[in-house]
Amino acid sequence: MKIIDVAEFYADEGGGVKTYINQKLQAGKKAGHEIVVVAPGPRAGEEERFGGRIIWVPGPSLPVDRRYYVLWREKMVHEILDREKPDVVEGSSPWSGGWFAARWKGDAVKSFIFHQDPVAVYPHTFLGKLMNYSRVDKLFLFYWKYLKRLSKRYDATIVSGDWLADRLSVFGIKNPIAVPFGIDKKFSSPKRRNPKIRKKLLADLGLPDDAALLIGISRHHPEKRLGTVFQGFRQASLQRKMGLVLFGDGPFRWMVKRQARGVGHIKLMGFTANREELAEALSSADYFIHGSAAETYGLVVAEAICSGLPVIVPSRGGAADLAARDYSETYEPGNPAELSNAIIRMLDRDRPKMVEACAVAAQNSIGTMDDHFSKLFDVYENLVNIR
Template sequence: MKIVDVCEFYAPEGGGVRTYIHAKLAIGARLGHQIIVIAPGNRAEVVEYENGCRIIYVKAPALPFDKKYGMFWDAAPVHAILDAEQPDVLEASSPWRGAWVARSWQGQALRSMFMHHDPISAWAYRWFDGVATRDVIDRQFEWFWRYLRRMCNSFDFTICASPSLQKRLTGGGIRGAVNIPMGVDAGVFSPARRHMSVRRDLLARCSLPDTATLLLGIGRHTPEKRWPCVIDAVARVAAKRPVGLVLIGNGHQQASVIEHVSGNPHIQLLEPVRNRTALATIMASCDALVHGSSAETFGLVASEALASGLPLIIPNGGAVADIAHPDFSETYTPGNAHAAADAIMRLLDREGDQLQSAAHRAAATARTLDDHFAALFQTYAQAISEKREAA
C-alpha cells in the first residue's frame, strides 16, 4: 500500500510523534509499504528514506507558542502532493488544520484519522478536574465534541492507541474509533541495558550517593505534561528520603520549569536524548519512572520505561493509566502534588525485589511497534479489500 500521512505535529526536534513517524517509515518499508509523510516546515524540502518512503516538507508558518512546530495554512500545496501520489490510504494525525486539509482533498483513498492528540484531556479536563465531574465538563464542552464528531466522522477510521481514548471517543459519538495499542522499539528497551555506572553518575548530578533512589521523567516542557506537579512531589519526598529526579526534555515552558526547580540540587534537567540506545540505557539505569500527564494518547514513554524494567508512578488517567498494573505501578490523582508524593512514598515502601521482579516480567512481554504497525496496516488492507468487494 501507499500510505500518505498529513502529519501536522511532526517536527525534526519533536517528541513522541517524531519517534512514531520514524518507526512507521522504517517498519512500513520493511513490510513492503510506501510511507509518505507530509509535514509543515520552514522551507519546502524532501527527505528520502528506503523503499521510496519520504518526508515532504511544505513551507508553512511556525506555531507562535512553539516554533519547532508548524501549521498547514494553504491547502493547495498539500493537495498537489496528494494528486501526484494518489495514496491508497490518506491519514491525518491531528484534529486541527491538517485534518481539514486532508478532509478536503477530492481524491479516492481510504481515510484515517490518527489521534496523536487528545484536546479534551490536554485542556478541558486539566483546567476543570477537581472543579466539576467529567460528565459536567463534557457537557460544557459539547461545542468541541460537536467539532470532533464532524471532523472524525468524515474519516473511515479514527485510530486510538489506547483503549481509554477509544472508549471516550465512542461514547462521545465518534464512529469508527478503533484501538490499535502502541508498542516500543523492538530490541532497544530492555532491563539488560542497566548500567550501575550510569546510575551512579546520574545520582551524583543530583548530589546523592548511589544508595539513593533515582527517579526519571521524560517529556516536553508544556502545560499538559504537568512537570511542576511532579517537581513539587519529588521535592516533598526528597525532604524525607534520599530521592533524586532526572528530567529529560525541553519546550516552550522550559524557563518556567527551571524556575520551579528553584535550584533544588536533587532535581536535574537534561536536554532531550535523540540516540535511542543511549536513552534506553539511561532508562534502564534509573529506578522508577514518574510521569505527570493524564492527556497522553500513546503512553509511549511509560511503555518504554516498563520495557526497560522500571516500575511506574503515573496519573490515574489517560493512556499511561491503561499501562498501569498494581504489581509494578502506583497511581495518583492528576495534577495533585500531595497525591503524587504519596504515590512515590508508597513505591519506596514496597519490597524492592518483588517490585523489580514484577516490572521485569512485564518487560519480557512488552508489545512492540512492529506489532502495532502490523495490526494498523492489516486494518487498512482489510478495509480496502472490503471497499473493493462492495464496489
C-alpha cells in the same frame, strides 16, 4: 497499498511527529507498501526518504514555531491526491490537514489519526483542580462535536489504546480502532543497569548508596505537571532518603526551574541527544515517576517498564493504562499529597518482585513499533477489502 499521509506537522526540525512518520516510511517499505507524505514546507518539491516519498506543499512559516509551516493550499493537496490515486488517505490532524483529506472526493479509505487529546492536554490540566474531568469534558462539548463532525467524513479513527477508543466513543467519534504504539525493547532493557551510574547520580545529589533514586523523562510543558512531581517528591523526601533526576527540556524551562527551586536532592539534567546515556541512566535508577495525565499512550512509561523500573504515574490517561498493579502505584493527577503517598507506598513494596513483574509486562503487554505498524497496515487492508 499506497498510503498517503496528509501530515500538517511534519518538518525536518520536528520532534515526535517527524519520528513517527519516518518510522512509518521505513515500516511501509519493509511491508511492501508505498508511503507518501504530503506536508507543508518552504517551497514545492518532492524527495525520496526512508523508502517512501515526501511531497512538499509551499506555505508560510507557523508564527508560533518557525520550524513548521502552514498547510493552506487545499486545491494543491487535492491535485496531489488525484494524481497519486492512493488506497488509503490519512488525516493526521484535526485542523486544516484533517479537513483537506476529509473533503477530497477520491475513492479511497480515509483514516483519521487521533494521537493527541487537546482537551486532556489543556482544559484537564488547567481546570482539573476546579472541577471533575467529566464536567470539563462537558464544558468543551463544542470541541467534541467539532471532532465528531470531522470524523464522520472518515472510515475509521485510529487511536493508541482501547481506553482511548472507549473515551472517544462516548462523544460519538466515528469507528475508533485501537492500534497501540510500541517501543524498541532491545534498546530499553534492564541489562543496561549499571551500579556505578546509580552511585554517581546519587552522589551528585548528595545522597548515599542506600537512598532511593527516582527518575523522570519529560518535556517542559504545563501538561506534564512537573510542579506536582517536585512537590510530591519534596513531601515524600521528608520521610525517606531519596533523590530525583529529571531529563528533558522545552519551552517552559524557566517555569520548571522555578518550580524545582528550593526542593532538595533534585537535579534537572536537561536534554541529551545521547540515547545511550539516557537509556543507561533510566535502567540504573530504582523507580520511574511521571506527572502527565494527558498521554494518549505513554512512550516513556513503556520504556521505563521495559527497563525494569516500577512506575509511579497519574491515574488517568495512557500512562495509567500501562500501569498494572504488580509494578506500579497511581495517584490523582495534579495532587502532590497523593503523589507523596504513592511514592512511600512504592518504597515499602518488594522492588525485586516488581522488577520481575516489569519483565513479564515487557514480554507480554508492551509491543514494538513493528507490531504497531503491522497492525495498522492490517487494519487498512481490511478496510480497503470491505469498501
